[in-house]
Amino acid sequence: MPxxxxxxxxxxxxxxxxxxxxxxAKEIAQNPKEGQIRCESxxxxxxxxxxxxxxxxxxxxxxxxxxxxTGEAISRVQVSSDxxxxxxxxxxxxxxxxxxxxxxxxxxxxxxxxxxxxSTYLGIMGMPGLTAYAGLLRLAEPKExxxxxxxxxxxxVGSMVGQIAKIKNCHVVxxxxxxxxxxxxxxxxxxDNCINYKSQDLSEKxxxxxxxxxxxxxxxxxxxxxxxxxxxxxxxxxxxxxxLMAQYNSNSMPAGPNxxxxxxxxxTVKGMVVYDHEDLREQFMNDVSxxxxxxxxxxxxxxxxxxxxxxxxxxxxxQGLNHGKTIVKIND
Amino acid sequence: MPxxxxxxxxxxxxxxxxxxxxxxAKEIAQNPKEGQIRCESxxxxxxxxxxxxxxxxxxxxxxxxxxxxTGEAISRVQVSSDxxxxxxxxxxxxxxxxxxxxxxxxxxxxxxxxxxxxSTYLGIMGMPGLTAYAGLLRLAEPKExxxxxxxxxxxxVGSMVGQIAKIKNCHVVxxxxxxxxxxxxxxxxxxDNCINYKSQDLSEKxxxxxxxxxxxxxxxxxxxxxxxxxxxxxxxxxxxxxxLMAQYNSNSMPAGPNxxxxxxxxxTVKGMVVYDHEDLREQFMNDVSxxxxxxxxxxxxxxxxxxxxxxxxxxxxxQGLNHGKTIVKIND
Numbered sequence: 213m214p215x216x217x218x219x220x221x222x223x224x225x226x227x228x229x230x231x232x233x234x235x236x237a238k239e240i241a242q243n244p245k246e247g248q249i250r251c252e253s254x255x256x257x258x259x260x261x262x263x264x265x266x267x268x269x270x271x272x273x274x275x276x277x278x279x280x281x282t283g284e285a286i287s288r289v290q291v292s293s294d295x296x297x298x299x300x301x302x303x304x305x306x307x308x309x310x311x312x313x314x315x316x317x318x319x320x321x322x323x324x325x326x327x328x329x330x331s332t333y334l335g336i337m338g339m340p341g342l343t344a345y346a347g348l349l350r351l352a353e354p355k356e357x358x359x360x361x362x363x364x365x366x367x368x369v370g371s372m373v374g375q376i377a378k379i380k381n382c383h384v385v386x387x388x389x390x391x392x393x394x395x396x397x398x399x400x401x402x403x404d405n406c407i408n409y410k411s412q413d414l415s416e417k418x419x420x421x422x423x424x425x426x427x428x429x430x431x432x433x434x435x436x437x438x439x440x441x442x443x444x445x446x447x448x449x450x451x452x453x454x455x456l457m458a459q460y461n462s463n464s465m466p467a468g469p470n471x472x473x474x475x476x477x478x479x480t481v482k483g484m485v486v487y488d489h490e491d492l493r494e495q496f497m498n499d500v501s502x503x504x505x506x507x508x509x510x511x512x513x514x515x516x517x518x519x520x521x522x523x524x525x526x527x528x529x530x531q532g533l534n535h536g537k538t539i540v541k542i543n544d
Numbered sequence: 545m546p547x548x549x550x551x552x553x554x555x556x557x558x559x560x561x562x563x564x565x566x567x568x569a570k571e572i573a574q575n576p577k578e579g580q581i582r583c584e585s586x587x588x589x590x591x592x593x594x595x596x597x598x599x600x601x602x603x604x605x606x607x608x609x610x611x612x613x614t615g616e617a618i619s620r621v622q623v624s625s626d627x628x629x630x631x632x633x634x635x636x637x638x639x640x641x642x643x644x645x646x647x648x649x650x651x652x653x654x655x656x657x658x659x660x661x662x663s664t665y666l667g668i669m670g671m672p673g674l675t676a677y678a679g680l681l682r683l684a685e686p687k688e689x690x691x692x693x694x695x696x697x698x699x700x701v702g703s704m705v706g707q708i709a710k711i712k713n714c715h716v717v718x719x720x721x722x723x724x725x726x727x728x729x730x731x732x733x734x735x736d737n738c739i740n741y742k743s744q745d746l747s748e749k750x751x752x753x754x755x756x757x758x759x760x761x762x763x764x765x766x767x768x769x770x771x772x773x774x775x776x777x778x779x780x781x782x783x784x785x786x787x788l789m790a791q792y793n794s795n796s797m798p799a800g801p802n803x804x805x806x807x808x809x810x811x812t813v814k815g816m817v818v819y820d821h822e823d824l825r826e827q828f829m830n831d832v833s834x835x836x837x838x839x840x841x842x843x844x845x846x847x848x849x850x851x852x853x854x855x856x857x858x859x860x861x862x863q864g865l866n867h868g869k870t871i872v873k874i875n876d
Contacts, residue, residue, distance in 0.1 A: 271808055434803050453803045467799030471766050471785045475815035476603055483807040 214252070214290075216241040218280045219309035219522050225266050228461050229530050234281065234523035241312040244293040250314045251287035251303060256519070257334035258283060258526050258538040259368070263460035271485055281309035281522070284339060285542075286323065286330050297322070304333050309522050311542055326501045335368050335537035336511045337500055339486055343454060344372030345496045346489035348430060349380075351482045352450040356381040358427035359446065361418065363437050364457060365406060366393040366512065368537035372500075373430045374403045375509050382428070385421045387414070387437060389532050396535070400510045414440045425449065425477075434458045435466055442469040445477035454484040461530055512536025546584070546622075548573040550612045551641035551854050557598050560793050561862050566613065566855035573644040576625040582646045583619035583635060588851070589666035590615060590858050590870040591700070595792035603817055613641035613854070616671060617874075618655065618662050629654070636665050641854050643874055658833045667700050667869035668843045669832055671818055675786060676704030677828045678821035680762060681712075683814045684782040688713040690759035691778065693750065695769050696789060697738060698725040698844065700869035704832075705762045706735045707841050714760070717753045719746070719769060721864050728867070732842050746772045757781065757809075766790045767798055774801040777809035786816040793862055844868025 215238050222235040244250045262283060264270035275282055285308070289301040294317040297303070302323040307313035323333055335341060347369075354360055360377040364370040365386025374397065377384045386397040386406040394406035407417040418426070418440060425446025431438050435458035445451070459466055474481060503509040514534040516525040522540045529538045547570050554567040576582045594615060596602035607614055617640070621633040626649045629635070634655040639645035655665055667673060679701075686692055692709040696702040697718025706729065709716045718729040718738040726738035739749040750758070750772060757778025763770050767790035777783070791798055806813055835841040846866040848857040851874045861870045 269804070431803070438803060453807050456804055456807070459802075459804070465802045465804060468802045470791075470797045470800045471763070471770060471815075472601070472788055472791070472797060474813060475785050475788070475817065478815045478817050478820060480815075481806060481813040483803075483810045483812075485807065485810050488810060 213243075214241045214312050215239070216310055216312040217519055218311075219519065221266060221275050221277050221279055221281055223277055225263070225461075226463070229263065229266070229523070229527050231523040231527060236520060242314045244291055244314050246293050247317055248293050248314050249289045249297045249303070249317060249320065250291040250312060251289050251307065253285050253287040253307065253311050253313060253519070253542040254302075254544065255331045255334055256283055256285045256309060256522060256540040256542055257338065258522065258529050258540060259340070260455060260457050260460050260529065262526070263530055264456070267460075267463060272487075282306055283308055284334060285313075286333055287313065287315075288543075302330060304338065309519065311519055326497075328501055328504050331513060331515075331539055331541075332504070332511065334539055335513060336372050336504070336509060337497060340368035340537060341372050341500055342489060342493060342496050343484065343486040344369045344376060345500065346486065346492050347452045347454050347484040348373050348376050348428070350489065350492065351452045351484055352428045352430065354380050354382050354428050358382045359422045359424065360384045360428040360430065361387070361422060361426045361441055362430040362432070363387040363441075364432035364455065365397045365403065366401070366535060367432060369454060370430070370432050371397070371401050371511065371536070372509070375401050375503075377428070378402055379503065379508055385418070387433075393535060396512060400512075402510075409437060415443065418444050428452075430454060432457055434468075439469050442473040445473065445479050447477055449477050449479040451479055451481040452484050453481060457532070514538045515541050517541045545575075546573045546644050547571070548642055548644040549851055550643075551851065553598060553607050553609050553611055553613055555609055557595070557793075558795070561595065561598070561855070561859050563855040563859060568852060574646045576623055576646050578625050579649055580625050580646050581621045581629050581635070581649060581652065582623040582644060583621050583639065585617050585619040585639065585643050585645060585851070585874040586634075586876065587663045587666055588615055588617040588641060588854060588872040588874055589670065590854065590861050590872060591672070592787060592789050592792050592861065594858070595862055596788070599792075599795060604819075614638055615640055616666060617645075618665055619645065619647075620875075634662060636670065641851065643851055658829075660833055660836050663845060663847075663871055663873075664836070664843065666871055667845060668704050668836070668841060669829060672700035672869060673704050673832055674821060674825060674828050675816065675818040676701045676708060677832065678818065678824050679784045679786050679816040680705050680708050680760075682821065682824065683784045683816055684760045684762065686712050686714050686760050690714045691754045691756065692716045692760040692762070693719065693754060693758045693773055694762040694764070695719040695773075696764035696787065697729045697735065698733070698867060699764060701786060702762070702764050703729070703733050703843065703868070704841070707733050707835075709760070710734055711835065711840055717750070719765075725867060728844060732844075734842075741769060747775065750776050760784075762786060764789055766800075771801050774805040777805065777811050779809055781809050781811040783811055783813040784816050785813060789864070846870045847873050849873045
C-alpha cells in the first residue's frame with residue numbers, strides 16, 4: 213500500500229501564514245469503500261480563500277488546527293470501488309493537501325480530455341475561471357465599450373476577468389502589485405492599461421485611464437483599492453465583490469466605502485460566490501477551451517514542485533508574491 | 545403687486561442647521577414672462593437631502609450662501625403667461641422657499657384633482673412616495689413573505705416603503721427613533737414590528753424580528769443602522785441605499801460596512817436616485833391614490849404654519865424630531 217502524505221494545519225495563523233503553521237503527517241493509504249476511489253494527487257490548487265477558512269470566516273466552513281488542509285486538486289484514480297470510475301481516470305475534487313486521497317465519487321468530477329493541459333482545470337478552466345466567467349458575464353453584464361477595472365489583474369481570477377472583458381470588446385484597466393505583473397497584464401493578457409498600485413497613485417491613475425468613470429469594477433482585493441474604485445464609478449456602474457485579498461490575513465474587519473458612493477453613481481453592487489453558478493459550468497468550459505485554442509486567453513501558472521512545499525507556496529501567495537495561478541505539482 | 549418673501553441660506557451650516565443659518569428677504573413679486581407663471585405658494589416640502597445640497601454633496605447641485613433655499617412646493621397660479629396654465633391652477637414645482645415664485649412652465653406640473661388632499665403631492669403622492677415606490681418595487685423586487693427591514697420607518701419615504709411592502713404581502717420590520725414613532729409604525733402603518741434604535745439594542749432586535757435574516761433592507765440612514773442590517777442579511781438579499789440621514793449633518797464621510805457582508809450573503813446593493821424613475825410616475829400615482837382611498841396607505845404630516853418658520857422646521861427635521869412628512873403651510 214502506498215503512503216499517504218498529508219499537510220495539516222498545526223496552529224491557527226495570526227496575520228500572514230508561516231510555514232511553521234503547518235505540519236506533515238504520514239499514514240498508510242486507505243482502501244476505497246463502495247462509492248469511493250483512491251487516487252494519487254497530481255496538481256493541488258492554492259487559493260486565497262483558504263486563509264479565510266483558517267480564520268473561520270469563509271462561507272464554505274472552517275479549517276481547524278489538526279485538520280488536513282483543504283483545497284481543490286487534480287488526481288489520477290489508482291483503485292476504484294465505483295463502476296463509473298476506472299484506474300487511470302483523471303478527476304477533480306476538493307481532496308485537500310494530501311498525496312493519496314480517498315474520495316467519494318459523489319464529489320469527484322471526471323476531467324474530460326479537451327487537449328489542453330490538465331493543470332488548467334485548477335485555474336482558468338476551474339474554479340477561478342468559473343468565478344471570473346460568471347462574475348463578469350452574469351453579475352456585471354458588461355456591454356461593448358464599457359470601461360472595466362479589475363484588481364489583482366495578473367491573478368487567477370483577475371487575469372481571466374480582464375481577458376474575457378477584452379473578448380467582449382470592453383476597454384480594460386488592470387491593477388497589480390509589481391511592474392513585472394503589469395507588463396504581463398498589458399503585453400500578454402492584452403489589457404489596455406495596468407496600474408502598479410504599489411508604485412503609482414492609484415486614484416490618479418484610475419482618473420487618467422478611466423476618464424469617463426468606471427462602468428464595471430471587479431474587486432478581488434477590498435480595502436483601499438475598493439475605496440479608490442468606488443470614488444470613480446460611472447453612472448449605473450456595476451461592481452462585483454469577489455475577493456478580499458487585503459483582509460484575508462487580518463483578524464479584524466476593516467470598514468468599507470461610504471454608501472454615498474453607491475447612491476451617487478446609482479451603482480449595483482453584487483456579492484460573488486462561485487458555488488451559485490454551477491449551472492454555467494458546461495458553457496464556461498466550452499467557451500474557455502475554445503478561447504485557449506484560439507489563443508485569445510493566456511494564462512500564467514506559478515508552479516511549486518512537491519507537496520511538502522505547499523506551506524511555503526501558500527505563504528508566498530498570501531503575500532502576493534505569486535505570479536499567476538498558484539499550483540503545487542505533487543506527481544506527474 | 546404682492547410682496548415675494550424668500551428665505552435665503554445665510555451661512556453654510558456646520559453640523560446641525562441652526563435657524564440663524566437662514567435669513568428672510570422681501571422683494572416686489574415679479575411678473576411672469578412668456579412661458580412663465582407667477583404663483584402663490586401653498587405648501588412647501590422640507591426634505592433631508594437639502595442638507596446634502598448645503599454641503600455641496602448632493603447629486604442635484606449645491607445651495608450656496610445668498611441663494612434662495614430650494615425645495616418642492618405646491619402653489620396656485622395667480623398670473624399666467626402661458627396658454628396651458630390659467631389662474632387658479634394648482635402646480636407642483638421646485639419653486640423653493642418663497643411665497644410668490646415665478647416659475648417656468650417647463651418645470652411645473654399641473655396637479656390633477658384626485659380627491660385627495662393636495663399636500664400629499666409633496667409626500668406619499670410626490671417625490672418621497674415615488675422614491676419609496678420605485679426603490680422598493682423596481683430596485684428591491686420584494687417577493688411574497690420576504691422579510692423587509694426599513695429604517696426611518698415613520699418618515700416620508702420609510703413609512704411608504706413599509707406600507708407598500710405590506711400590500712405586497714411581505715413581513716415588515718421598521719426602525720424608528722422614539723416609542724411614539726414606533727407606535728405609529730405598528731398601529732397605524734400596520735408594519736409587523738418596530739425597533740426603537742435609541743432605546744433598544746438594534747442588532748439584537750433585528751435578530752429577534754428577522755430570525756431567518758433580512759431579505760430586503762431599505763436604508764434611509766446609513767452608518768450604524770446600515771452596519772447592523774448588513775450583518776444580518778439573508779442569502780441573496782437586496783439592499784436599497786436611499787438616504788444618509790446619519791451623515792447629512794456631518795462634513796466628514798464615515799466609512800461603510802466591510803464588503804465581506806455583501807459577499808457572504810451574495811447580496812445585491814443598489815443606489816437609489818428618484819430622478820431615474822420618472823417613467824413610473826403615472827403608475828405610481830394611480831396605485832397610491834387608489835391605496836389611499838382604500839385606506840391601505842396611511843400618512844402622517846408634520847405641518848408647520850408660516851414660511852418664516854421654515855428654518856425652524858428644517859432644524860427639527862434634521863434632528864429627527866419631525867413625525868411624518870415635514871411640510872410648511874404657506875397659504876391656504
